Amino acid sequence: MMNNKSVMASFLAFMLTLTLCSASFGGTRSDNINVLLNELHPYSSQLNNSDFSKILQIAVPVQNIRAPARIPGFQPPYLAIARDATQSNRLSPAIILQPQPPVTALWGKQNGNIISEIRLGMLAHDHDIAPFSRSEEGGVDANFEILFISPSWLEEIRAPRPHLGLSINASGDTSQAYMGLTWEWRFWSNWFFDFSLGGTIHDGKTTTTLIDRKELGCRILFRESLDLGFIFSERHSVSAFLDHISNAKLCEKNEGLETLGIRYGYRF
Secondary structure (H helix, E strand, O other), X not given: OOOXXXXXXXXXHXXXXXXXXXXXXXXXXXXXXXXXXXXXXXXXXXXXXXXXXXXXXXXXXXXXXXXXXXXXXXXXXXXXXXXXXXXXXXXXXXXXXXXXXXXXXXXXXXXXXXXXXXXXXXXXXXXXXXXXXXOOOOOEEEEEEEEEOOOHHHHHHOOOEEEEEEEEEXXXXXXXXXXXXXXXXXXXXXXXEEEEEEEEEEOXXXXXXXXXXXXXXXXXXXXXXEEEEEEEOOOEEEEEEEEEEEOOOOOOOOOOEEEEEEEEEEEO
């Protein structure tokens, strides 16, 4: 065991060493933070150095300057998608969408077109095989009809297409101009059935004693028609056609008039 003298000598040696170390580091100076804050920067003396100032004045090459990042502005999704194809070379053509023309509330038209279809026909006028009237007049009617895109306000009645038409008799018998609505049903892929209802104005006889002319009673009559046809090459159609005009006994005379024949249609 160490005696008391040895312990005392070791303690004095430790205290002497601690005192010398404190003196070598400036005593309590290292504990004062203000001394460190007030010291000059190690390189501050270089600011007055002419060589160092020349280095600071050298321009940085343009290629070493990085442009600041550009943050794109907000765009609605439909504007971001509907980009000009000339600016989208890096995009797949499958994802380049073009804005569609607006749909009007009245007609539901696109690209400014309200015409749905045109039809041309050659019709037998007041023929014997007509089912609802006896034959008195004759000849052939040239028929022309325009069907329009169904307006949005007709959706509640199965969206019929409005139509305007004209049938002119080549023999000088009754001709007519008509208008109305046409409903269409598709079946067996490309087959269709049309039913139309409307009115007509004619140049025939309202009353007459001639046995080869119709007594139609009124100048303005009701008109109904049927079409049974087939659509080919997407836009073209051929159909069998029958129409009937009469006044539903609203006038004194009521001899109905019918035409039937073949019509060709072109769909827009």
